[in-house]
Amino acid sequence: MRAVVKYKREDGNTEVRDVPVPEIEASDVLVKVAYIGICGSDPHMYHNQVSYPMAVPLILGHEFSGTIEKVGANVTKWKVGDRVTSETHARFCGECVLCKTNNYRFCRERKGYGFGVDGAFAEYVRVPERILHAVPDSVSLRDASCTEPVCVAYNVVIAKTGVKAGDSVAVLGPGPIGLLCAHMAKLAGASNIAVFGAPGDEKRLEIAKQYGATETHLLDGSSDPKNVAAKFNGGYGFDSVIDAAGPTATLKLSMELVMPAGVINKVAWGPKPVDISLDPLLSKGVTLQGSFSHSWDIWEKVLVIMGQGQMPLDALITHKLPLEGWKEGFDLIESREGLKVVLKP
Ligand SMILES: [Zn+2]
Numbered sequence: 001m002r003a004v005v006k007y008k009r010e011d012g013n014t015e016v017r018d019v020p021v022p023e024i025e026a027s028d029v030l031v032k033v034a035y036i037g038i039c040g041s042d043p044h045m046y047h048n049q050v051s052y053p054m055a056v057p058l059i060l061g062h063e064f065s066g067t068i069e070k071v072g073a074n075v076t077k078w079k080v081g082d083r084v085t086s087e088t089h090a091r092f093c094g095e096c097v098l099c100k101t102n103n104y105r106f107c108r109e110r111k112g113y114g115f116g117v118d119g120a121f122a123e124y125v126r127v128p129e130r131i132l133h134a135v136p137d138s139v140s141l142r143d144a145s146c147t148e149p150v151c152v153a154y155n156v157v158i159a160k161t162g163v164k165a166g167d168s169v170a171v172l173g174p175g176p177i178g179l180l181c182a183h184m185a186k187l188a189g190a191s192n193i194a195v196f197g198a199p200g201d202e203k204r205l206e207i208a209k210q211y212g213a214t215e216t217h218l219l220d221g222s223s224d225p226k227n228v229a230a231k232f233n234g235g236y237g238f239d240s241v242i243d244a245a246g247p248t249a250t251l252k253l254s255m256e257l258v259m260p261a262g263v264i265n266k267v268a269w270g271p272k273p274v275d276i277s278l279d280p281l282l283s284k285g286v287t288l289q290g291s292f293s294h295s296w297d298i299w300e301k302v303l304v305i306m307g308q309g310q311m312p313l314d315a316l317i318t319h320k321l322p323l324e325g326w327k328e329g330f331d332l333i334e335s336r337e338g339l340k341v342v343l344k345p
């Protein structure tokens with residue numbers, strides 16, 4: 001089968017190769033991949049700009065949907081032809097305290113698709129049945145390939161931040177995760193959703209208006225974002241701020257925009273050292289928390305949301321390319337020309 005393989009831990013060194021179809025074990029299924037989304041982390045891995053050691057050679061890709069091609073000997077719940085999507089947690093021990101408390105995404109033995117084990121930029125991928133989810137009939141396989149980032153947004157906005165009706169929420173960074181977080185805040189009932197972007201994000205801020213944003217702001221130095229925060233909660237600021245951008249500057253801005261006793265939720269990585277005072281967290285009594293990934297129950301909730309047509313993805317999925325177009329897809333993400341780019345093997 002054809003697959004996009006990263007074969008050396010150096011910048012570049014990635015190509016389409018002909019590789020064997022994965023072998024499955026008794027509790028696995030073999031999924032024929034229909035669509036795979038390109039995540040912001042995929043170009044980072046291409047450039048070898050990640051802090052974790054990739055197990056090269058490695059097939060990239062972790063946001064996928066497809067149909068079952070083959071089932072293992074112990075699989076009873078699934079059959080050939082079922083439309084499915086899958087969590088990214090290809091391996092975890094299932095026995096440790098984190099696995100036993102629905103925190104298996106933090107298991108020390110967790111290996112994610114396209115990071116620790118072969119991913120889905122390929123014609124077929126092996127999936128353990130415990131992380132499979134059925135795609136509702138009303139959801140296309142194209143849209144189902146975006147279930148993973150929608151689950152990230154659900155975890156941030158609903159499971160962790162606890163956004164509720166009447167809230168005022170700021171979202172920093174109008175990439176796919178930022179826009180999905182804005183839309184999730186709308187589903188949670190937030191009344192004011194302000195999305196902030198940097199120069200170059202103009203197009204994305206336009207699209208944000210279709211994803212729950214009640215207002216958008218370009219951080220180009222022409223106005224003070226603190227004046228935006230002053231419109232809410234009697235001048236105190238936003239109930240919560242979601243940092244979907246990552247650099248130190250947005251953490252600083254988050255501390256300025258959030259109201260006392262509010263919540264900052266950091267979902268974007270920012271591997272550089274933070275060279276600012278964190279004292280506003282103390283003086284404002286703010287909770288700063290991080291969000292990583294998702295769990296089985298979140299996937300089921302999100303598929304209900306998608307099945308009811310409550311998560312429109314047409315404006316988010318800007319490009320559809322063949323597997324061989326992976327590099328063009330990575331370039332579209334890096335230039336911010338594309339939002340969500342999906343590949344079809
Ligand atoms: Zn991702």
Ligand SMILES: [Zn+2]
Pocket residue numbers: 092093094095096097098099104107108109
């Ligand atoms: Zn474990």
